[in-house]
Amino acid sequence: MKVFASGRPTVAEVDLKSLEFNYRRLQERIPKGVKLLAVVKADAYGHGAIQVSLKLEKLGVEYLGVAIPEEGVELRRGGVKAPILILGGIFGRDADRIFRFHLTPVVFRKDSLQVLSKEAERRRRKVRVHLKVDTGMGRLGVPFILWPDFLKEVKRSCKIEVEGILSHFSMMDEEGGNFTQHQWKIFQEAVAMVKEMGVSFQYLHMASSATLTRFPSCSGNLVRPGIMLYGAYPSPAFRDLIQLKPIMTLKTRVHFLKHVSPGTKISYGGTFVTKRESLIATLPIGYADGYSRHLSNRGEVLIRGKRAPVVGSVCMDFTMVDVTDIPHVTMGDEVVLMGRQGKEQITAEEIAEKVNSISYEVLCLIGKRVPRIYKGQ
Numbered sequence: 001m002k003v004f005a006s007g008r009p010t011v012a013e014v015d016l017k018s019l020e021f022n023y024r025r026l027q028e029r030i031p032k033g034v035k036l037l038a039v040v041k042a043d044a045y046g047h048g049a050i051q052v053s054l055k056l057e058k059l060g061v062e063y064l065g066v067a068i069p070e071e072g073v074e075l076r077r078g079g080v081k082a083p084i085l086i087l088g089g090i091f092g093r094d095a096d097r098i099f100r101f102h103l104t105p106v107v108f109r110k111d112s113l114q115v116l117s118k119e120a121e122r123r124r125r126k127v128r129v130h131l132k133v134d135t136g137m138g139r140l141g142v143p144f145i146l147w148p149d150f151l152k153e154v155k156r157s158c159k160i161e162v163e164g165i166l167s168h169f170s171m172m173d174e175e176g177g178n179f180t181q182h183q184w185k186i187f188q189e190a191v192a193m194v195k196e197m198g199v200s201f202q203y204l205h206m207a208s209s210a211t212l213t214r215f216p217s218c219s220g221n222l223v224r225p226g227i228m229l230y231g232a233y234p235s236p237a238f239r240d241l242i243q244l245k246p247i248m249t250l251k252t253r254v255h256f257l258k259h260v261s262p263g264t265k266i267s268y269g270g271t272f273v274t275k276r277e278s279l280i281a282t283l284p285i286g287y288a289d290g291y292s293r294h295l296s297n298r299g300e301v302l303i304r305g306k307r308a309p310v311v312g313s314v315c316m317d318f319t320m321v322d323v324t325d326i327p328h329v330t331m332g333d334e335v336v337l338m339g340r341q342g343k344e345q346i347t348a349e350e351i352a353e354k355v356n357s358i359s360y361e362v363l364c365l366i367g368k369r370v371p372r373i374y375k376g377q
């Protein structure tokens with residue numbers, strides 16, 4: 001869908017200077033000699049993968065990570081040169097793309113090894129891969145008991161070049177981190193088997209934002225932060241551990257304003273009825289833009305540096321807020337739905353809590369109808 005540069009004032013402003021700030025805070029955290037793979041999957045968690053990646057590349061990031069090959073292709077077409085890891089593995093016809101666009105797949109299936117080997121043979125090239133072992137996440141990765149067998153298959157193909165070994169933590173919020181330590185121990189055993197079999201590799205990696213912050217010693221020599229680069233937190237508990245700047249401001253302007261008498265129903269279903277003479281503002285943003293319908297009668301926005309409550313149901317394209325208590329609101333006033341305005345701030349975590357989700361989902365769901373505007377290049 002074509003998004004026009006001017007017109008509807010609903011935009012997601014992305015501050016690349018703040019991205020740099022977060023990148024540097026994370027760099028300070030990671031142990032010496034450990035490199036950083038920036039996770040930019042899902043359009044860089046809704047921030048725009050190309051712009052974010054080009055900025056990170058300028059800052060010297062070692063590696064970029066995406067979920068699926070298509071996202072890697074998009075980055076290459078956008079001019080990104082850094083190595084790109086495909087975290088989620090490959091699907092049916094991806095082998096060709098892996099070579100054409102110089103992508104590095106994570107592999108955990110024998111048939112992927114075979115498909116990639118075959119394509120490598122056809123092209124008279126080698127294929128660089130990262131091997132994934134499951135240490136307790138239960139999602140992707142070779143189950144630990146099948147790991148030796150899988151490694152044999154890897155050794156069988158002279159076209160496969162192992163660049164890295166990885167796994168993924170699953171219990172970052174756990175008090176004390178027992179399961180994290182357990183997973184780390186299994187990972188060490190898996191790595192020892194790789195070494196025993198004489199398979200060489202460059203990278204060992206397991207930690208995402210949460211683990212690299214809480215357990216930096218479980219880092220291997222490459223860490224894979226995503227959410228924290230964007231200035232959000234895996235959960236509110238991490239706010240006290242590292243100070244970051246949210247890089248996205250979701251904003252719009254008051255589109256319509258009206259005085260209504262007590263007893264007036266607002267929006268579909270009349271779930272909100274005014275109790276007093278009220279001033280109601282209509283904002284040109286709705287659930288089609290990723291402003292969740294769960295924020296109906298729950299969300300808050302910032303106008304003139306103050307909080308205004310969402311009243312009635314969030315519609316597909318519009319949301320109403322009660323601005324009765326905020327002096328001098330006029331049509332065209334700036335409204336911040338997520339981000340800072342004056343001394344007030346609404347974070348992705350605050351919204352996440354209200355919609356019973358996590359910061360990740362709040363950011364990813366910002367719709368494609370909302371233009372991303374970049375500053376601080």
Ligand SMILES: *Cc1c(COP(=O)(O)O)cnc(C)c1O
Pocket residue numbers: 039041087168207208209210224225226227228234
């Ligand atoms: C998404 C993802 C990450 C990044 O996680 P954050 O919590 O956003 O830091 C790291 N590794 C893998 C395999 C992922 O899928």
